[in-house]
Each structure stands twice: as C-alpha cells, then as structure tokens.
Amino acid sequence: MADQITPADIEVLKKLGLPIPTTTPNTKKDED
Amino acid sequence: MAIYLDNNVGLKIATVDLSVYITSITLTQTFDEVETTSMSSVAHQFYQGLEASTLQVDFLNDWAASQVCATLQAAYGTSVTAVIIPVKGVAVSATNPLYTQSILINNLTPIGTGGPADYAASSLTFTCTSEVVQTTSGSF
Numbered sequence: 651m652a653d654q655i656t657p658a659d660i661e662v663l664k665k666l667g668l669p670i671p672t673t674t675p676n677t678k679k680d681e682d
Numbered sequence: 683m684a685i686y687l688d689n690n691v692g693l694k695i696a697t698v699d700l701s702v703y704i705t706s707i708t709l710t711q712t713f714d715e716v717e718t719t720s721m722s723s724v725a726h727q728f729y730q731g732l733e734a735s736t737l738q739v740d741f742l743n744d745w746a747a748s749q750v751c752a753t754l755q756a757a758y759g760t761s762v763t764a765v766i767i768p769v770k771g772v773a774v775s776a777t778n779p780l781y782t783q784s785i786l787i788n789n790l791t792p793i794g795t796g797g798p799a800d801y802a803a804s805s806l807t808f809t810c811t812s813e814v815v816q817t818t819s820g821s822f
Contacts, residue, residue: 654782654820655697658760662696665756666748671697 684777692770692822693739695785696762698753701770705803706740709766709781711814735810737764737785743794743802750804757787761811767822776818784812 655671663670692701714731744750766781767774774780785808794802 654763654765656761656763656784658757658762659696661760662698662753662756662762666698666752668698668748 686769686778690770692765692767694763694765694822695753696757697765698748700741700750700753703742703744703750704739705742706738706805707766708738709735709783709814710738711735733810733813735783735814736807737766737783737810738805738807741804741806743804751792754787754790754804754806755792758790759787761786764808765822770822774818774820774822780817780820780822781814782817783810783814785809786811 660670691704691707692699693704693707694700711733712735713733715728716731717726718729719725719727741750741754745752761784764783764785767778769778772778787808789806789808791804791806794804796802
C-alpha cells in the first residue's frame with residue numbers, strides 16, 4: 651500500500667514551500 | 683443506510699487538500715485478468731493479475747500558490763499519494779472509509795480547457811501505481 655506521506659510527497663511540499671508534517675495521520679507501514 | 687450526496691468528497695494529493703476545486707471524481711478499482719484457460723475448460727478462465735486502478739478528476743484550475751496547478755506541476759513526473767474520503771469533515775469509519783493509493787502524475791493540461799464562457803478546467807486521469815487501500819480508521 652502507499653504510505654500516507656512518501657518521499658515524493660515531501661519533494662512536492664518542498665517545491666511548494668509548504669511545511670512538511672512531522673507526524674503522519676496514518677501510521678500503517680508498507681514493510682513486509 | 684449510509685448513502686451520501688456526492689458533494690463533499692475529499693481529495694488530498696501529496697497531502698495538499700485540493701477538494702474545493704473538484705467538480706467530478708471517480709476512483710476505479712480494477713485489476714488485470716490473466717487468462718488461465720487450459721485443456722478441458724469449456725469457457726475462458728481468468729485469475730486476478732496486477733492491480734491497474736485509475737483516478738479520474740475534473741479540477742477547476744487555480745494558479746494560486748500551493749493550489750491545483752502548482753501542486754500538480756510540482757508533482758509532474760512522480761508518483762505521489764492520493765487520499766480520498768467520501769464525506770470530508772466526517773470521521774473515518776466503516777461507513778466513510780479512506781482510500782489511499784499512489785498515483786503517477788503523467789498528464790496535465792496546465793492551461794486548462796474551456797471556452798470564453800468557461801472557467802479553465804482540467805479533466806485528468808491518473809494511473810494508480812499502488813493498490814487502492816481502504817481503511818476504516820485514521821484521519822483524512
């Protein structure tokens with residue numbers, strides 16, 4: 651599944667100059 | 683019953699809430715059908731293959747900072763997270779689940795479409811690059 655916030659999401663936020671959330675609303679992990 | 687008027691769907695792309703610019707949204711869950719027909723079959727047989735879902739969104743173009751056009755342009759060429767909720771502002775639950783998936787931003791109409799009497803709008807279909815995950819807890 652997709653994590654709630656991915657590195658690609660963070661890059662988008664950086665480009666937009668928006669703050670990067672320090673916590674994610676959904677803590678489910680995609681690690682098997 | 684848990685039916686909803688389709689006027690308060692929430693959509694976040696890369697955590698940016700673009701809900702107020704949506705005029706139509708369709709998340710289509712689908713997967714490949716892989717043929718497994720073999721001897722003695724009397725009809726074509728198929729098993730589930732890879733998921734191949736799509737997210738279709740009609741946006742009103744807004745060039746303001748951090749809104750539709752800036753967000754999609756920043757995400758262009760990458761797979762980012764899209765989170766959808768049927769009724770924004772209502773708690774996530776079994777009757778108002780979240781749908782989370784990665785979408786590849788591989789097409790944009792940056793100046794929008796429309797004529798002199800229209801607001802510029804974009805009708806975009808994104809391919810999901812993950813499975814669509816439904817969750818009944820968490821927050822939008």
